[in-house]
Amino acid sequence: MGIQLKFITFITLLFACGLTYAQSGNYNSYASGQNRGKGSNSPNSKKKSDAKKDTVVFKMKVFELQDGYSRIKQSKLDTVFADFHNYNPIYKKSISAQSLGNMGTSAQSNDYFQRSFDSNEFLFLRNYQSYSTLPKDIHFYNTTKPFTLLDYGQWFVNKPKGESWLKVFQTQNINPSLNFGFSYSSISSQGKYLNQEAKDNSLNLFGSYNIDRYDLWFIIGKNKSTNQENGGLLNPTDIQNPDLKPENMPVWFTGTSATTNNTFVVISHQYKFGKWIKVKEKDEEFQKFIPRFTLMHTLDWTNNSRYFSEVEPNPYYDFTDTRGRVYFYGTQHLPYINGSTGTTTIPGTQDRTGMSRVTNMFYLKGVEAPDRKYTFGKQAYIGNDLINVYSPREALIYTPGIMRPPLGLTQSNNITNTFVGGSIFRSNAKFLNWSGSGRYYLQGYRAGDFDMRGDIEKPLRSSRDTSFIRLTGNMTNTTPDYFYTHYYSNHFKWVNHFDKTYELKVGASYEKPYRRLKFGFKYSIVNKFIYWNESSLPSQASSEFSVAQFFVRKDFRFGPLNLENSVMYQKSTTDKYLHIPEISTRNTVFLSGLLAKVLALQIGFDLRYDTGYYADYYSPALGMFYVQHNEKIGDYPWLDAFVNLKLKRTRFYVKYSNLGTKFVPKGYYTTPGYAGQVASLAFGLSWSFYN
Numbered sequence: 001m002g003i004q005l006k007f008i009t010f011i012t013l014l015f016a017c018g019l020t021y022a023q024s025g026n027y028n029s030y031a032s033g034q035n036r037g038k039g040s041n042s043p044n045s046k047k048k049s050d051a052k053k054d055t056v057v058f059k060m061k062v063f064e065l066q067d068g069y070s071r072i073k074q075s076k077l078d079t080v081f082a083d084f085h086n087y088n089p090i091y092k093k094s095i096s097a098q099s100l101g102n103m104g105t106s107a108q109s110n111d112y113f114q115r116s117f118d119s120n121e122f123l124f125l126r127n128y129q130s131y132s133t134l135p136k137d138i139h140f141y142n143t144t145k146p147f148t149l150l151d152y153g154q155w156f157v158n159k160p161k162g163e164s165w166l167k168v169f170q171t172q173n174i175n176p177s178l179n180f181g182f183s184y185s186s187i188s189s190q191g192k193y194l195n196q197e198a199k200d201n202s203l204n205l206f207g208s209y210n211i212d213r214y215d216l217w218f219i220i221g222k223n224k225s226t227n228q229e230n231g232g233l234l235n236p237t238d239i240q241n242p243d244l245k246p247e248n249m250p251v252w253f254t255g256t257s258a259t260t261n262n263t264f265v266v267i268s269h270q271y272k273f274g275k276w277i278k279v280k281e282k283d284e285e286f287q288k289f290i291p292r293f294t295l296m297h298t299l300d301w302t303n304n305s306r307y308f309s310e311v312e313p314n315p316y317y318d319f320t321d322t323r324g325r326v327y328f329y330g331t332q333h334l335p336y337i338n339g340s341t342g343t344t345t346i347p348g349t350q351d352r353t354g355m356s357r358v359t360n361m362f363y364l365k366g367v368e369a370p371d372r373k374y375t376f377g378k379q380a381y382i383g384n385d386l387i388n389v390y391s392p393r394e395a396l397i398y399t400p401g402i403m404r405p406p407l408g409l410t411q412s413n414n415i416t417n418t419f420v421g422g423s424i425f426r427s428n429a430k431f432l433n434w435s436g437s438g439r440y441y442l443q444g445y446r447a448g449d450f451d452m453r454g455d456i457e458k459p460l461r462s463s464r465d466t467s468f469i470r471l472t473g474n475m476t477n478t479t480p481d482y483f484y485t486h487y488y489s490n491h492f493k494w495v496n497h498f499d500k501t502y503e504l505k506v507g508a509s510y511e512k513p514y515r516r517l518k519f520g521f522k523y524s525i526v527n528k529f530i531y532w533n534e535s536s537l538p539s540q541a542s543s544e545f546s547v548a549q550f551f552v553r554k555d556f557r558f559g560p561l562n563l564e565n566s567v568m569y570q571k572s573t574t575d576k577y578l579h580i581p582e583i584s585t586r587n588t589v590f591l592s593g594l595l596a597k598v599l600a601l602q603i604g605f606d607l608r609y610d611t612g613y614y615a616d617y618y619s620p621a622l623g624m625f626y627v628q629h630n631e632k633i634g635d636y637p638w639l640d641a642f643v644n645l646k647l648k649r650t651r652f653y654v655k656y657s658n659l660g661t662k663f664v665p666k667g668y669y670t671t672p673g674y675a676g677q678v679a680s681l682a683f684g685l686s687w688s689f690y691n
Helices: 003-024 027-031 043-054 089-093 123-131 236-240
Strands: 060-066 071-075 139-143 147-155 163-175 178-189 198-210 214-228 256-281 284-310 316-318 325-327 349-366 377-392 410-426 433-444 450-461 466-478 486-488 493-495 501-512 517-527 530-532 538-540 545-558 561-572 583-595 599-610 617-619 624-626 638-647 650-657 669-671 680-689
Touching (some): 123 198, 123 284, 123 624, 139 163, 377 486, 530 624
Antiparallel strands (some): 060 139, 147 163, 147 680, 198 214, 214 256, 349 377, 433 450, 450 466, 466 501, 517 545, 530 538, 583 599, 599 638, 638 650
16 A cells, blocks of 8 residues: 555544544434533533443434435445455446456446446546446435444555555534535556556545425545556467466557546535424324425536546557567557657647536425325426536648647537426335436537436335335437547547437336345337447447347355356347347355354355457547457456455455466456456455444
8 A cells, every 4th residue: 555545544544533532422412312411510420421322322324316416315335244355346336347457447337238328427437437436326324423434455465566445434423414424445456467557546525414494415526547558468369378477468558548537516405395293203292394395406516537648649569470560550540639759758649638517407396295195206497507528629730741739738619508307206105116207408519308217116015025026217319429529639530420319228127135036127229329430439320229138136045055146148139339248147156154153254256257249449549448340258257266254343355366367378358458367366354333
């Protein structure tokens, strides 16, 4: 762990401990109903006070904002013991994914329905979302005691080619109405191969203030990813040579890197109108406020950028065979701004691209009344986007000998959108919960776009548990992202006139927790799909196609033996625009039990597998994956061995990753040209405490 990271950890621990100490003297007394004013100077009263403080039971409620930060929904904190060894953020979210080999690098899910096509997001941030904490990922809390969670892990041999990861989370209530907290996460991954270092950091502050007539939620956050780009292995078959170490395998790039930044602020607040009613609980009668409708405003500001730099604008390598000199971008490639070799101080390429957005939304809401049997929530809103986009400055004349624009300068464009929308929902019913929402863009860059969504959840209660049937639907008509239509850099330039993309998605699932069973299907029809073609340029599909997905998870338990099985089957009606593995599986087998009656133990194996498929190539200059029809990857067993331990609030794991390299010395590619990490031993721990 670096000096800077140690310093941050030390300050964080001091801050968390200080807050814990500061709160224990007032909020716990408040929570226990103690009168602190009477007899507070008496030693006997102090002992009684301390005793009462110790009896405060730790309780924490977790919430998340949904439907455009307009509705609150109860959630859960992830502190489960099962699957604790699965620390890679990519595989926490997806059963299958593409990456560049080590944690923290550009990645995309192989689950088509998990890929993001949201035009409100920064296009060049999409492949780093697995390592980022975005507003949609942040939860809010109400807790009787301060709560802190620390996660740390690393390879056993962490230097010079290693990985380490750290998470710090803390939240507390100042009083029953006011809560705040912060989270920090860091990934530092040097990797086994040359020039593939990745550093990903995320810092977020959040808080909430909730009283009878007023609610306020706010989020402030920043994500930063700094990655070396090595262009992949010059000779991918080098991994089959047992005498060649990963750090000695030549790669395409030296002195090339990309830095992606994302900063955001979200404020959501509402004033509630309603009435007071008398409520009686356990022989106690009191007044309770029942809201009927609210006036709400949300502010969503984000600033995003990507900086790509390289010493050599078109790297090449002189092979000793018949290939001779080969240029990475091709012999006909001509950089548009600068074709001269630079230095690490003044790189030959300095591409700066970015987008900032301010969105304001104003709501009129009818509240789902808890005192009425037949009721549902409804809301209507109007909103506006103010967006600024920029990319490297375009030269007006490309004649040889004419000076081109200086490196690093940008050109920008301002765009706006105005939209209206609304939703209706029922979320607290025992018989059936449902929601429906829609948005339509009235004017601006996205004029004529629409987004319609619907969800139904039917609980099926039995004596043992509650099962769920869920139905979903989503229909969108979307103007392609601005950067799909206009872009200029040292390697690429395009001006496209694309039509709107239409997509219809439907899905259904059944879940029975008692039987550890979940299965379902998803289906999508897409017209005018935007994709990255074989030349790594944005292109629009000339025909409509569909994607079908079936998934099932079934876990078995036979005494101490546990079998957890997940299977995902996907099929597209075309292989021209989209390549995904047809079958992806994950199977976990482990023995569980107690040691000395206090130490929970899990020991076993974790296996992931994808059928062979034409995985996308990767463009370092764009940071995007693009389709190809030349090389297949997959058909390789990703096998890990692990031991999970838990003692009270502390969890610990030891994991040996990618054991397949010990007996299958080939095929372990995560993207064509990019090999996965060889077998490595790692450990990690998680410690939660509340005092």
